Amino acid sequence: xxxxxxxxxxxxxxxxxxxxxxxxxxxxxxxxxxxxxxxxxxxxxxxxxxxxxxxxxxxxxxxxxxxxxxxxxxxxxxxxxxxxxxxxxxxxxxxxxxxxxxxxxxxxxxxxxxxxxxxxxxxxxxxxxxxxxxxxxxxxxxxxxxxxxxxxxxxxxxxxxxxxxxxxxxxxxxxxxxxxxxxxxxxxxxxxxxxxxxxxxxxxxxxxxxxxxxxxxxxxxxxxxxxxxxxxxxxxxxxxxxxxxxxxxxxxxxxxxxxxxxxxxxxxxxxxxxxxxx
Numbered sequence: 001x002x003x004x005x006x007x008x009x010x011x012x013x014x015x016x017x018x019x020x021x022x023x024x025x026x027x028x029x030x031x032x033x034x035x036x037x038x039x040x041x042x043x044x045x046x047x048x049x050x051x052x053x054x055x056x057x058x059x060x061x062x063x064x065x066x067x068x069x070x071x072x073x074x075x076x077x078x079x080x081x082x083x084x085x086x087x088x089x090x091x092x093x094x095x096x097x098x099x100x101x102x103x104x105x106x107x108x109x110x111x112x113x114x115x116x117x118x119x120x121x122x123x124x125x126x127x128x129x130x131x132x133x134x135x136x137x138x139x140x141x142x143x144x145x146x147x148x149x150x151x152x153x154x155x156x157x158x159x160x161x162x163x164x165x166x167x168x169x170x171x172x173x174x175x176x177x178x179x180x181x182x183x184x185x186x187x188x189x190x191x192x193x194x195x196x197x198x199x200x201x202x203x204x205x206x207x208x209x210x211x212x213x214x215x216x217x218x219x220x221x222x223x224x225x226x227x228x229x230x231x232x233x234x235x236x237x238x239x240x241x242x243x244x245x246x247x248x249x250x251x252x253x254x255x256x257x258x259x260x261x262x263x264x265x266x267x268x269x270x271x272x273x274x275x276x277x278x
Contacts, residue, residue: 016226018052018060024225026083027091027098028218032268034275035088037073037080042274049219086160093156097232098225104249106137106237108151110176111183115144116169125164132158137236139190147183147190149238187242199234200248203227207259217266218274224259 025046029038040061047057061081065072069087073080083091097103114133118126136157138148154172155162162170177183206227207213213220231252240247 016050016052016223018047018056019064020226020229021047021050021052021222022057022060022064023091023094024229025218025222026087027095027225028221028267029271030083030088030091031095032271034271035083037071037075037082038275039075040079040081043081045274046219046222049215050223089159093159094229098228103232103253104235104237106150106239107153110151110174112138112148112150112152112154113173113175114138114146114148114154115171116146116165117144118165118169125161128161129158129165129170132161135233137238139236141186141190147187149187149236184242187238191236191238193243196235197248199231200252203231203252204248204255207255216270217263218270221260221263221267224256224263228256 022043025043029035040058043061044054044057048054052060061070062072064070064087065081068084069090070081071084073082116129118129133146133148136148136152136154137150138146138152141147151174154170158165158170207224213223215223235249243249
């Protein structure tokens, strides 16, 4: 199953992949109840304001249709795209964390452990499995052993990928660390905390003041949500006890909410003007 994490991982956080921008924009449409097919020119216009050339956006739309996130239909001389059931499921899953009141807190206590074996000749499947685990905050703490904070819903995390895996390929456990053998040191090794902190600081630098963004409100909101998706992918939601009092997650959450509030009404007006009748 194609998912947010597999698209987000294609570029570094300092770039805005057109696929990630489209996911952000599609999420805004879905949130506002717009589910009908939408002409390609709408996506081209918004992403052009976000700095993406029209041919690049067309290629991204076509690719998302090939992967099953979108349906594509020719209407007259134009082309329209609409979310498929798979695409809707992907966005609804991502939306839960995008709008979570505590997006960087672990869900539940303890740890979720996963070990898996995928045949060598199924490298693509193994890559997709690792990507799915990474989106849920897993990291390899030892060879063949992945760990994530909290109580991860692994069935939901793997989605349709679970049915593609060989029987018994994945074994998972819930665990808590013992006082004499704390997980803290291993966690600090498994996750690159400096890189995660830098991702938060980069987001804060980019979005701390709305005046630095020279784009129409809908394009600005799309870029904001795309960057937020990338930050959520980068942060595994480790317990704050492992991170220190100066960990920047609370600040970036406040910045995201402030910028979203600043552009939300104007973006809704732009959508109503661009897509009348919804």
